[in-house]
Amino acid sequence: MKEQRNPRSFLQLIMISATFGGLLFGYDTGVINGALPFMARSDQLNLTPVTEGLVTSMLLLGAAFGALLCGKLADRYGRRKMILNLSFLFFLASLGTAFAPNVLTMVIFRFFLGLAVGGASSMVPAFLAEMAPYEKRGRMVTQNELMIVGGQFLAYVFNAILGVAMADTGHVWRYMLILCAIPALILFASMLMVPESPRWLTSKGKKSDALRVLKLIRDEKRAEAEFKEIQAAAVKDSNVEKASIKEFTTPWLRRLLLIGIGVAIVNQITGVNSIMYYGTQILQESGFGTKAALIANIGNGLISVIAVIIGIWLVGRVNRRPILMIGLSGTTTALLFIAIFSIVLDGSAALPYIVLSLTVLFLAFMQGCVGPVTWLVIAEIFPQRLRGLGTGISVFFLWILNFIIGFAFPIMLSSAGLSFTFFIFVALGILAIGFVYKFMPETKGRTLEELEEHFRSIDEHYDSEKSIHEA
Known part of the structure; x- marks a missing residue:
């Protein structure tokens, strides 16, 4: 690598390369939305509501274990190497x-695909958080969210094109699924040009390599100052035992882990993935035909992309907590109206268009506010030595809940109906708002090392106050 690279452009290259993992995450989770109606009619698969839920959710179960396993492996072997391995597994x-x-x-390979999706969901944001300067961290990490929804949008577009043009072809769903192999190859090729995280290199004693990488992505003076800060944090970490789950018994680390898990759960109980995976079926349930639902579902993908672009702008200027509170209020309200109108306008010709409008509104709040903040907070709250493990555990819970929702939704939709199912998500959304208001800290405007020091100091202050009180 040439040392005279422009730091800004090289940082941009790193961001684009790594976020192809997010594009794969998005395409693989979104493609099932349009493929399912054709898979259900396939003579080879002949899906029922139960096997439909199983095919969809098995990716999510794999993602849970992929996030947990890859977080630990990334702490040991490096972020870049793990992303390279994941690209091969995606393919x-x-x-x-x-x-x-x-x-x-299908179920077996969906599980393996889930391992790659889960690994990417935990690794890419953590890698970007470690590469980004603190003032750009919010935008860089949330670029991954843009690639996720971009992947879902591409999936919806290709689903609609293939679904309309080849509706009478029994194996059209196979063409939908195989397209994912292309960005997997691009991810592998592009990551070959990307260096390892300087923070991970420092943690492994490779100080000269870490400083060299920093000089590629920072101005020289800033690189040297940041290197000293990273070294100081690494020295603190070296004085304690090797990273393990036991360390989260320390009060301040346990608090951070619970916040990370809580934010991950908040993301899922909005009900977002009931729409991302089953949007076509929801629109069919409200009154659209299959082809019309596939085309209309493109609107969901398009608004997601637009909303994330707005969200990236917001996180660079507004604190994380208010963005998340506004987003959750919007998603909960949209689902409430879907549930109400599904009862009031049952059988009406207007119902499918109202449901489509409300799902678009839901996704505007979800992808513009909730999604970007979720991945950003999880990526930045954990200390360097435990970032891979802490992120992996948090995202594990996100995917486990995603698995439960992905499996149960088609069964609930066929047995209880659209309105009752969404009333459940409304109740969960109210609980999510309460959690963020009471427990989530503000993280904007601090380096990763400053955040670590801040959370440590809160715990030390609490212990000091407790000792004085007991005395």
Whole structure:
């Protein structure tokens, strides 16, 4: 690598390369939305509501374990190396799902695909958070969210094109699924040009390499000053035992882990993935035909992309907490209206268009506010030595809840109906607002090392106050 690279442009290259992992995350979770109606009619698969939920949710179960496992492995072997390995797994699993001859094979490869999706969901934001200067961290990390929804949008577009043009072809869903192999190859090739995280290099004693990388992505004076700060944090970490789950028994770390898990759960109980995975079925349930639902679902993908662009602008200027509170209020209100109108206007010709409008409104708040802040906070609250593990555990809970919702939603939709199902999400949304208001800290405007020192000092102050009180 040439040392005279422009820091800003090289940082941009790193961001684009790494966020192809987010694009794969988005495409693989979004493609099932349009593929399911055709998979259900396939003679080879012949899905029922239960096996439909299983095929969808098995990726999510794999993602839970992928996030947990890859977080630990990334702390040991490096962020860049793990993302490279994940790109290879994305490629193989994409081929496996596209050529699956039966439900069992599909479920197995969907699980492996989930391992890659989960690993990318925990690794890419953490990697970007460690590479970014603190004042750009919010925008850089949330660029991954843009790539996620961009991947979902591409999935919806290709689903609609293939679904309309090849509706009578029994295996059209295979073409939808195999397209994911292309960005997997791009991710692998682009990550070969990207250096390892300087913070991870410092933690492994590779100080000269860490400083060299910093000089590639910072001005020289700033690189040297930041390197000293990273070294100081690494020295503190070296005085304690090797990273393990036991360390989260320390009060301040336990508090951070619970916040990380809580924010992850908040993201899921909005009900976002009931729309991202089953948006076509929701629109069919409200009155659209299959082709019309596939085309209308593109609107969901488009508004998601626009909303995330606005969200990236917001996180650079507004504190995290108010953005998240506004987003949760908007998503909960939109779902409440969907539930009410599904009862009041049942059978009406206007209902499908109202439901479509409200899902668009829901996604505007979700992808513009809730999504970007979720991934950003999880990526930045944990100390360097525990970032991979803490992020992995938090995202594990996100995916486990995602799995439960992904499996249960089609069963609930077919048995209880649209309105009752969404009333449940409304109740959960109110609980999510309460959690953020009471427990989530503000993280904007501090370096990762300053955040670590801040959380430590809160715990030390609490211990000091407790000792005085007991005395």
